[in-house]
Amino acid sequence: MSNPWTLPTPPGKEFKKQSFKELSKISSFVYQVGEYPALREKSCLVTPSDITSPQFQAKLTYLRGCLKKYKTMTGKGRGIAAVQVGIPEQLLIFSRRSKLIVMINPKIVKEAKEKYSYPEVCMSANNLIAPVIRSAWVEIEYRDEKGKEKIWDVKATTKQGLLENRIVQHEIDHLNGIINIDRVDARELTFVSDYTFYANARFKKIK
Numbered sequence: 001m002s003n004p005w006t007l008p009t010p011p012g013k014e015f016k017k018q019s020f021k022e023l024s025k026i027s028s029f030v031y032q033v034g035e036y037p038a039l040r041e042k043s044c045l046v047t048p049s050d051i052t053s054p055q056f057q058a059k060l061t062y063l064r065g066c067l068k069k070y071k072t073m074t075g076k077g078r079g080i081a082a083v084q085v086g087i088p089e090q091l092l093i094f095s096r097r098s099k100l101i102v103m104i105n106p107k108i109v110k111e112a113k114e115k116y117s118y119p120e121v122c123m124s125a126n127n128l129i130a131p132v133i134r135s136a137w138v139e140i141e142y143r144d145e146k147g148k149e150k151i152w153d154v155k156a157t158t159k160q161g162l163l164e165n166r167i168v169q170h171e172i173d174h175l176n177g178i179i180n181i182d183r184v185d186a187r188e189l190t191f192v193s194d195y196t197f198y199a200n201a202r203f204k205k206i207k
């Protein structure tokens with residue numbers, strides 16, 4: 001007699017085992033949604049003359065260490081906002097071509113009309129994928145780690161450029177209390193359940 005019913009099995013058993021193990025480690029220093037009210041609030045502006053102070057530099061060193069730790073643990077993680085590790089100040093960092101860019105008090109002053117959707121994950125909203133629509137590029141005024149006024153105007157002509165402009169918009173959102181999952185309809189959220197997710201992620205142009 002054939003089996004009248006097949007047992008339902010959710011996918012990605014091994015992947016989930018691994019990623020939940022990672023989550024238990026990263027959530028020891030990265031706040032998750034619902035754990036920290038500041039994640040949903042605007043972070044404080046940094047007084048420019050404080051940037052070179054030992055206190056502020058110590059926070060920056062800590063933030064750098066957190067991103068490095070996250071990368072070592074998971075093999076991913078391109079950027080992080082200070083509020084995610086309990087520092088509710090207008091500070092973010094992200095890697096670009098093996099360099100680390102530090103943005104303090106970043107302000108988007110111009111953005112592309114062209115929009116793209118791309119599946120994003122956030123280390124504060126594990127392990128959800130949110131297909132967020134963002135501008136192809138943005139122009140940003142900010143201060144660097146020495147307090148110097150700088151401008152970000154990397155135009156997105158390649159996938160790499162689109163990615164960099166997206167990461168920076170994602171991190172600036174954090175400084176305004178917005179998490180990637182807030183930008184989509186809850187029904188669009190999916191769970192990351194396999195290792196091929198990053199390799200298969202594609203930009204979709206919005207008409």
Ligand SMILES: [Zn+2]
Pocket residue numbers: 121122123124170174180
């Ligand atoms: Zn995030």
